[in-house]
Amino acid sequence: MVNKGLRPGAAKLMVYALLVLWACTTILPLLWVLLNSFKTSDEILMQSFALPHQFNFTNYWKLGEYGNINIVKGFANSLIISGSVVLGVSLFGGLAAFILARFKFGLKPYFNYLFVICMLLPQFAVIIPNFVIIEKLGLNGTYLSVILPQIAGNLSFAIMMMTGFMASLPGELEEAAVMDGAAIWKIFYRITLPLSLPIFATVSIMVFLWSYNELLLPLVYLPIRDMQPISVLLSLVSNAYGTDYGAMMAAIAISILPLLVLYIFSQETVIKGLTAGAVKG
Amino acid sequence: MIFQDKRYIVLFLAPTMLLLAIFLLYPLGQSVYYSFTDWYNFSNTKHFNGLANYRQLIEDPVIGIAFKNTFILVAGAILLQAGGGLVLALLTDSIKRGFKFFRTVFFFPIVISGTAIGLMFSLIYNYDYGLLNALMRAFGWGEQVWLTEKSAIYLVLIPILWQYVGFYFVIFLTGMSKIPEEIYESATLDGITGYRRSIYITIPLLRDVIASCLTLATAGALKVFDVVYIVTKGGPLNSSELLSTYMYTKAFNGQNAGYASTIVIAMMVLGIVITVALNRLVKKEAAGY
Numbered sequence: 001m002v003n004k005g006l007r008p009g010a011a012k013l014m015v016y017a018l019l020v021l022w023a024c025t026t027i028l029p030l031l032w033v034l035l036n037s038f039k040t041s042d043e044i045l046m047q048s049f050a051l052p053h054q055f056n057f058t059n060y061w062k063l064g065e066y067g068n069i070n071i072v073k074g075f076a077n078s079l080i081i082s083g084s085v086v087l088g089v090s091l092f093g094g095l096a097a098f099i100l101a102r103f104k105f106g107l108k109p110y111f112n113y114l115f116v117i118c119m120l121l122p123q124f125a126v127i128i129p130n131f132v133i134i135e136k137l138g139l140n141g142t143y144l145s146v147i148l149p150q151i152a153g154n155l156s157f158a159i160m161m162m163t164g165f166m167a168s169l170p171g172e173l174e175e176a177a178v179m180d181g182a183a184i185w186k187i188f189y190r191i192t193l194p195l196s197l198p199i200f201a202t203v204s205i206m207v208f209l210w211s212y213n214e215l216l217l218p219l220v221y222l223p224i225r226d227m228q229p230i231s232v233l234l235s236l237v238s239n240a241y242g243t244d245y246g247a248m249m250a251a252i253a254i255s256i257l258p259l260l261v262l263y264i265f266s267q268e269t270v271i272k273g274l275t276a277g278a279v280k281g
Numbered sequence: 282m283i284f285q286d287k288r289y290i291v292l293f294l295a296p297t298m299l300l301l302a303i304f305l306l307y308p309l310g311q312s313v314y315y316s317f318t319d320w321y322n323f324s325n326t327k328h329f330n331g332l333a334n335y336r337q338l339i340e341d342p343v344i345g346i347a348f349k350n351t352f353i354l355v356a357g358a359i360l361l362q363a364g365g366g367l368v369l370a371l372l373t374d375s376i377k378r379g380f381k382f383f384r385t386v387f388f389f390p391i392v393i394s395g396t397a398i399g400l401m402f403s404l405i406y407n408y409d410y411g412l413l414n415a416l417m418r419a420f421g422w423g424e425q426v427w428l429t430e431k432s433a434i435y436l437v438l439i440p441i442l443w444q445y446v447g448f449y450f451v452i453f454l455t456g457m458s459k460i461p462e463e464i465y466e467s468a469t470l471d472g473i474t475g476y477r478r479s480i481y482i483t484i485p486l487l488r489d490v491i492a493s494c495l496t497l498a499t500a501g502a503l504k505v506f507d508v509v510y511i512v513t514k515g516g517p518l519n520s521s522e523l524l525s526t527y528m529y530t531k532a533f534n535g536q537n538a539g540y541a542s543t544i545v546i547a548m549m550v551l552g553i554v555i556t557v558a559l560n561r562l563v564k565k566e567a568a569g570y
Binding site for chain 1 (some may be wrong): 283284285286287289290293294296297300301303304305306307308309311312315323358369372373376379382383384385386387388389390391392393394395396397399400401403404405407409410412415419443446447448451455475500503504506507510511525528529532533538541542545548549552556
């Protein structure tokens with residue numbers, strides 16, 4: 001935006017200044033947490049902005065059992081839960097998308113409506129009844145109590161993305177396979193699935209991000225401390241650690257680092273997927 | 282290739298339909314039903330009480346606060362998240378170098394969980410060890426209690442609004458990249474440059490994108506839970522309560538889950554009403570290219 005009154009150079013400088021300013025707000029808090037995670041609480045109090053005297057990992061070693069909260073276990077639980085959600089969504093979503101993309105049947109338009117509605121439906125709308133349903137199904141106290149509702153919540157988004165992708169694939173290979181007398185499940189497994197790997201990758205990364213960051217569902221459905229994911233444990237940290245701010249910084253750092261790494265390495269996928277899946281409930 | 286084998290249709294759609302029916306569709310109906318009942322502590326007995334919960338909803342003073350706060354949040358999301366994203370996108374669109382860097386960096390907060398961001402900001406607002414009071418000390422001013430009854434809701438809004446600016450920024454950038462270059466070229470010939478180019482050309486052509494961003498910002502604002510839950514838990518004295526956090530407290534702290542369901546229904550109605558109203562407002566006349 002070149003302002004009329006200013007010389008072009010000065011205007012350009014202003015633009016960069018504003019952009020850099022906003023970039024600072026997104027980088028500096030993360031840097032602040034990361035640097036302070038290597039300091040003792042006293043050092044945080046006295047020199048909040050300085051580089052740590054030495055990079056010692058004391059705060060990180062504590063996280064195994066500190067204050068009756070095992071962050072490391074929580075991280076493992078997150079991987080179990082979110083990993084299963086990703087697998088479930090890919091499997092069930094892939095099957096359903098194959099039908100919607102490649103089959104012709106009368107009810108198909110209604111299924112499309114249904115998935116749009118389910119995608120827009122926010123999780124809080126069903127959280128109270130689901131709490132009861134989980135108990136009735138005998139799922140309480142198991143990982144499945146958070147895995148299944150999360151699969152259900154993410155399926156519609158995945159199916160919409162995958163159906164679009166599969167429908168755009170050329171059909172020649174499948175036609176040739178039919179000529180050779182291949183069964184339909186074989187066509188799905190040997191032809192459609194391998195060709196659709198890019199969309200499976202996108203959906204998996206998105207679903208993993210959402211699931212890993214989810215707080216409300218595991219907070220409500222899974223009250224067992226030993227099985228809770230890192231998001232729930234993080235919500236307990238500020239009470240349990242008292243004034244040990246160094247440990248808190250380390251807990252935050254360890255919970256966000258995997259996601260930042262995932263983001264840096266699959267940036268295009270994450271940005272495209274998140275903005276495409278923006279309407280998800 | 283089009284298949285028709287019915288067995289496959291049933292078999293392949295079955296797991297999905299089962300999960301959606303059990304964990305989304307059936308419970309949605311249940312939520313509506315619960316909203317007409319008295320139901321304490323998830324006990325075995327529910328009492329149908331007609332519209333009593335809805336009457337309570339209107340009279341509950343905390344609901345008033347939560348409604349007001351939710352509105353502030355929705356307005357903030359529209360003006361500052363979507364608006365801020367638009368301004369940043371317009372700025373970035375006018376520069377040649379560093380575009381990728383800014384996109385990467387502005388998107389950072391979105392991949393981080395609301396829980397981590399909430400904890401981060403509660404450390405920033407903390408009295409003893411917080412970033413803000415460290416700054417105050419550095420400048421030689423006195424330390425302050427930051428989260429008070431008056432300020433809490435606004436201080437909680439900062440991380441929420443800050444987190445998603447980059448998200449709308451990316452959506453607007455994508456929209457801008459689809460505007461044909463010729464339009465800008467002929468505008469330049471007509472002597473329209475600089476900020477006037479943004480106001481008279483870019484923004485009108487982005488009308489549809491702006492409309493969908495407003496919907497997204499509204500829906501997103503109504504879903505906010507974790508940051509408020511972590512930073513203030515709705516306090517002090519319910520002053521930063523949102524509909525979502527109040528619903529959580531009512532449902533899962535041994536209180537009336539029937540009433541909590543009524544709050545859920547109110548949230549959904551509110552979401553639909555705001556979304557429809559906004560779309561009417563923005564989509565009146567569509568500009569094409």
